[in-house]
Amino acid sequence: MTITRSLRACLLALTLALTPALAAAPATAAPLPTIVLVHGAFADATSWDGVATLLRQHGYQVMTPANPLRGPANDAAAVQRTLDTIAGPVVLVGHSYGGFVISNVHDPKVESLVYIAAFAPVQSEVAQLALDPIRFPGSRLLPPVLQLAVVDDPTGIAGKNIDGYVAPDSFHETFAQDVSDATAADMLAHQRSIAVAANLEPSGAPSWASTPSWYLVSGSDRIIPPASQRFMANRMGADTSEINSSHASLVSHPAEVADVVEAAVR
Template sequence: MNRTRVATAAAAAVTTLALVAAGPASAAAGRAARPDQATAHPHHTRPTIVLVHGAWADGSSWDAVTRRLRHEGYDVRIAPDPLRGVATDTAALKAYLSTVKGPVVLVGHSYGGIVISNAATGNKNVKSLVYVDAYIPDTGETLTELTGAEDGSALNVPDPGTVFDFVPIPDSGGDVDLYVKPELFPKIFAGGVDAHEAAALAAAQRPLAASALEEPSGAPAWKSIPSWALIGTADRVLPPAEQSKLAERAHARTVKIDAPHLSMVAEPDAVTEVITDAARH
């Protein structure tokens, strides 16, 4: 063995002995210094994405977006929204969020925007709010007030019986569940979506308690948490003009797309992109 090879072997042996003598901490530091090791698990700090559906929908409305987010490596949760009223639904989401560890991106569609605005207040784990064709209320505002603030909502009619079917809620003191008439649902919520899929969405809709329409919102989280907003310019539930005003008031980063109220069904790629933008920030 020549002198060069002897010297190289000796140097390697000394380095190994030094790491062993210094213990596991120094060995770990040595591994972390290698670029391939330092970047081997880049997704550990990614936030959990919690999706909240709106009224007249359920968690399946997020299916296409969920698949895309999971494909990109995100942990995705779909929180149940009872649709019983602002206070009840807020309490339910707060309880759910208390079980999610680490940073969270909280996403609400439609009425779900009211729920996330209330439930995220004071929750330090929620790093971003994303509003998808959603209500972004301030303290004291109601669904009815915001829906009718601008012209264009197919739900803002003189006679609610022309749009909704009413089902009594037992032991509620006279409250009723509101169902959008199945024959109107595709046109109002899902314009441009395949007719068979739109009909299936109408059949699977979950009702909103009528009392929720007049229940005031509480202190909103968007005043302290960065927000994003996606606005479907073909929305016939919450007029795009009103969505734009609400998003501007919340200083939300805003994206507009040609989509109906159920934009996550009609344009899941665009919705996913907005959510991942919020997650990266």
Template sequence: MSKPTVVLVHGAFADASGWDTVTRILQQRGFPVIVPANPLRGLRYDAAYIRSVLDGVTGPVVLVGHSYGGVVIGNATTDAVTALVYISAFAPDEGESAVQLDSQYGGPGTTITQSRPFPAPPGAPEPGPDQPPNVELTVDPAKYHEMIAPDVDATTAAALAVAQRPLALAALLEPAGPPAWKSLPTYFVLSTNDRMIPVAGQREMADRMGATTIEVAAGHASMFGQPDAIADFITIAAKN
């Protein structure tokens, strides 16, 4: 019997390369893996893009999201998805936004980021008075090692910091639709050394989803610190 395809969705302030080690482990186990570039432009847009990736997959899918990627996967499922796996991730209920959860759980998202304006695509209308401006956020490079990737050396963290993909402010503010975790088997990797999404917040989200949960001693980008444990957990979700 063929194995499901694992689709790994990165979060904000990162890119698809963060999944490299987990990808190699899963591929060695015979899993087809897809690691799309999450646009990070807005929740509906990002979810539609990931859904378009899923539409091109034949057979079942295990959908995995890290950080803001958790917001996306909950709104991007298709009938092919058999399980959702959240890695140190936000898991909003309907009507909640990432910035709302960050504030609710005492996260530092609004204090360690810096913003800059970006142009709208050609022909796109300028945001209206009730819409967020065309502003995108990045993590202050001086804080990236401590807050995002404490499980890598300082030189690697410095390179990750300058390669981080910015997140549009609109993506943080946009409320989630009806979440797929209410109808699919759900798994959650809780990172005990996470300084971006406090542990208590991760645990509360996992509990309200009824997720099968493990804890790993890792920072926010836990795929760097605990790739084997994460790959093992995804394998369990795929087998179930």
């Protein structure tokens, strides 16, 4: 009997001793979302290198899928194939035309959307409307800066083999005036043209209508006028901030862009 009482007393004392430690133990942290970065026109996935490096240093898994630049429906399907490989939550980020693409991705894993100097359409809208010189003057994406070329289109869709690209002698001044000559030369080497028809293809129902969204305006943008960016950000009710940057803010200001992406992590 005495041994039993002693054993109970020891167990009680041990329980009391452990209770504060157990109470103070932190709850299991929720897994960090995978961040998927979608590039826009006149660029490829390497345009995200600086941002992706910073996010990975902060513990995030980052994916930078190739955007085919053929049209919103086709390109959203390509991004969706990347999302299908991810098991957990996602923060989906789009730059420039990449914003049009992520607006047409509908996946319940996507917790937040981030637009970096990007198109953010409403249903049935085409990207070209955001460049309307009457409503939003200032874009330099016009001939001779904008050049056309016939390409071998992999989709085989009629009318999508006419591509637009930024003329090499105008690329630095128009697309990325706030980066060094060497960086601009590297970006130009990675330039990818976009099907002209992509900017004339109507958007489907936008995912931002039901998903928390963030928007980073480039205040010195010479591709998508800042006024157009502010209009789209306000229309979508996005959490909006602005930096004094060229269209290529993801290259010239990677830390600021990474900060906005991290702000979108729940």
